[in-house]
Amino acid sequence: MADDGRAKRLKSSQDGGVADAEVAELRGRVFELESEIAKLRQEILQQAGGIAALESENEQLRRRGKGEGNHEVLPIAVTRVFTVDLSRVDTSIVSHVTSFLTSSYELLNLALTCKSFGWRQPASTLNWSLVEDAARQTVCSRASDDEMGCLPQYVRGTATWLSILHRYEHLLMFDVLLGGYIEHRNGNKIAVCAKEGDYERSVAVSSSYVMKSGAHYAKFQITGEPDIGIVRPMPGLAAGAYQEEFDFFDRRFYTDFRAQRVDDWGYSEVHACAFSCDDGEIISTAWNDDEIDIQWVEMEGCQSGDTVGMLLNLDGGTLAVYKNNRRLRVIKDGLSGSYCWYASVVDRHAGMDAVSIKRGTLPNSDEATAT
Structure with missing residues (x-):
């Protein structure tokens, strides 16, 4: 069979078709790359603008910081002061x-x-x-x-x-100290502590707060085993005259105490009454030659860190004791006239007694209204 060249032409035609397809594909790829490059250029321009803005702000900060050396500092915000005309306010x-x-x-x-x-x-x-x-x-x-x-x-x-x-x-404070073995704790008159002196007793009186009527509630934060109670106001008693051991139940001083009597004391012969935080013992006196009234009524004592509350209700003539906001019992009745709060402290082998005083809110509101 004669070769008329058609086979060569057919092969050439096929080869040309394949080449055209490859060129078209390459052109499409180039277009995609050029488009991507254009996007990248745009992003670079945007970033360059941001960098320029940051550099401009940086330069401003450097200029502001020249007065403080070469450090780069943040700008200082200046607060504007406004004036208000209060004359227009009712x-x-x-x-x-x-x-x-x-x-x-x-x-x-x-x-x-x-x-x-x-x-x-x-x-x-x-x-x-x-x-x-x-x-x-x-x-x-x-x-x-x-x-x-x-x-x-x-x-x-x-x-x-x-x-x-x-x-x-600040009505309640220990403004009078009697005896040479007591001092205000850290100079604060609401708190006292014993000074060095083995079992030498001294007392602190809240003499400027005199209770004559109504109900009064005070809270005493204790350290050790102090005695806490009430005593007649005696503004004429010279505190400086008692520089040794002192106690309201010491018969040596009864004459001094009775000399301070005024009509405000009333008719009750209970002139001093104390609760012992040690064992709950209750002691009272009329400041005469009779025996001191000491009672132990199987009432629990207190210990360091406890809060002892005392309610003096002069409308009912009673004195009640609370321990950490829990009522223990009435420790004395038949009270009348005027009284002050007081605390008695001692330097014991186990440590020095300390007491702080403040007004409190009565835990049981149905009992009385505290002042």
Whole structure:
């Protein structure tokens, strides 16, 4: 059979078709790569713009930091101070807001805020400042008659209502120490501790808080085994005259005690009564030559860390003891007249007694209302 060249042409035609397909595929691939390159260039431009912005901010920070050396520092925020014209504010509104501030510390901070609060108000009848009036209202609305009698009287230029409120908040303190073996703990008058002297007793009296009527509740945080109780107020007793051992149940001092008697003592012959935290012993005296009344009523004692509560109810004439907010029992009845809280401490071999005092809220609200 003769070769007419058709086979060669057919092969050539087939080869050409394959080449065209490969070229088309390559062209498509090149287009995809060019498109991807264009996207990358765009991202690079965006990143370059961000870098430029960061470099510009960095330069600004460097310039601000030149005054402090070559360190790169953050900018300092400057707080703007705004002035408010309080003359446009109704004083009744301010007084109402002030009534929510109940402590002398909060009111003092308010008085220091601006003159409008701390300075005397010409419009006020008594020429008081807003803070002074708020302090007066707080004291008069909270203090009982007995407590008002323990507070200093308001005298312009001598005692401010703010200072009277502060005194009201710290009515209970051991302001009189009797005996040479006792001291205030860390200089704080709400707490006392025994000084070195083996079993040499001394006492601390809350003499500025005299209880004459109603119900009064105090809490004593104890260390060791102190005695805690009530005693007649004796403002004329010279504390400096007793620099050795001292006790309200020491017959050597009975004459001194009886010399302090006033009508406010009332008719009860219980002039001092104490609860021993050691074993629950109860002791009382009329400061005469009779035997001291000592009772042990199978009542549990207390130990370091306990809180001893005492409720003196002069309406009912009773003295009750609590241990860690749990009522133990009434330890004395037939009480009348005026009394003060007191504590007696000793330096024992096991350690020195210590006591702190504060007003408390009566655990059992149905018993009486504490003041």
